[in-house]
Amino acid sequence: MATAKVSSDYFHNMNSQVHELSHIWDTHRKEVDELIARASSIISIKQNAIIVGAGNLNDITLDFLLNNYDNVKLLDIDEKSLLNVLNRYEGNNVNLNIIVEDLTGVLSDKFVGEYYEGLLMKDNAKITKIFNDIIVNGICKKTIFEEKYSLLIESTVSTQLGSLFTLCWQELNPSPIFEESIRQLIRMMTKSHLLQLKHGLDKMGLAVITSEQYEFGNNLPTVKYIPNPVDMLEENLQSKMESLGHYVRGRITEDDLIEADFNIIFRNQWIWRFNEERTYLVKGWVVSRNF
Numbered sequence: 319m320a321t322a323k324v325s326s327d328y329f330h331n332m333n334s335q336v337h338e339l340s341h342i343w344d345t346h347r348k349e350v351d352e353l354i355a356r357a358s359s360i361i362s363i364k365q366n367a368i369i370v371g372a373g374n375l376n377d378i379t380l381d382f383l384l385n386n387y388d389n390v391k392l393l394d395i396d397e398k399s400l401l402n403v404l405n406r407y408e409g410n411n412v413n414l415n416i417i418v419e420d421l422t423g424v425l426s427d428k429f430v431g432e433y434y435e436g437l438l439m440k441d442n443a444k445i446t447k448i449f450n451d452i453i454v455n456g457i458c459k460k461t462i463f464e465e466k467y468s469l470l471i472e473s474t475v476s477t478q479l480g481s482l483f484t485l486c487w488q489e490l491n492p493s494p495i496f497e498e499s500i501r502q503l504i505r506m507m508t509k510s511h512l513l514q515l516k517h518g519l520d521k522m523g524l525a526v527i528t529s530e531q532y533e534f535g536n537n538l539p540t541v542k543y544i545p546n547p548v549d550m551l552e553e554n555l556q557s558k559m560e561s562l563g564h565y566v567r568g569r570i571t572e573d574d575l576i577e578a579d580f581n582i583i584f585r586n587q588w589i590w591r592f593n594e595e596r597t598y599l600v601k602g603w604v605v606s607r608n609f
């Protein structure tokens with residue numbers, strides 16, 4: 319499928335900005351790498367690995383995968399960032415390929431254009447129809463994966479899937495009418511995305527999934543009752559953030575994994591200093607498919 323230019327440019331812009339921050343992601347990268355090493359120590363047949371939402375690969379050490387798996391694929395909507403990664407390995411004789419795909423399956427230029435126009439013109443009937451069509455036709459379809467993988471990695475991608483929907487709405491027509499529809503759409507997207515990931519996983523394979531849960535930073539409600547970002551690791555403060563609804567939209571939770579029929583083998587949590595202003599509490603899991 320040809321990827322829409324509007325969406326890929328949007329994500330490329332975002333990826334280019336965060337690429338400059340990769341040096342402050344060291345702790346986060348180390349935690350993701352540790353989950354990958356743990357999963358790999360359990361996987362007996364290391365045929366193939368895929369990184370879903372690979373972007374610039376700031377958060378994963380690719381060499382480990384190239385040294386341990388027969389072939390490695392990188393999937394993202396942002397082709398330019400994937401090509402940059404591929405260029406870094408040119409001439410190294412590695413079995414590395416890219417897949418340029420939109421995980422949601424709806425971010426075509428036509429679709430984004432209509433959504434944008436509907437919000438701009440305050441054409442509520444048009445926006446309602448767009449949401450209804452998505453519900454009827456589905457989102458994040460399983461068919462995106464043409465093969466099954468021994469190791470599938472998805473690190474902090476689910477929270478990005480609905481970001482274009484939210485951003486356009488906030489900037490163009492932040493009427494409360496669509497707030498709940500967008501919230502529901504994002505929930506639906508996360509659930510379908512997990513089934514999509516499960517479909518791409520081999521019977522004997524494992525997935526590493528990480529997801530931002532809580533956010534700390536200037537002007538965010540959490541700063542009012544959390545003295546220090548590291549306190550987000552505390553269970554009682556997590557319960558408070560849950561009860562106040564102060565969690566990251568589009569996140570994957572342990573309940574979501576269980577509902578999607580994944581089996582949790584290992585779990586961890588850590589603090590991700592994203593940039594000077596923002597910090598996340600991330601949860602990460604090694605999971606298998608239940609049969």
Ligand SMILES: C[S@@+](CC[C@H](N)C(=O)[O-])C[C@H]1O[C@@H](n2cnc3c(N)ncnc32)[C@H](O)[C@@H]1O
Binds near residue numbers: 329373
């Ligand atoms: C927070 S980043 C993950 C970190 C990334 N591995 C890195 O190091 O830059 C999320 C990634 O998901 C990709 N992404 C977001 N929406 C997508 C979609 N609908 N289809 C495919 N990739 C998507 C973005 O382009 C981005 O590279």
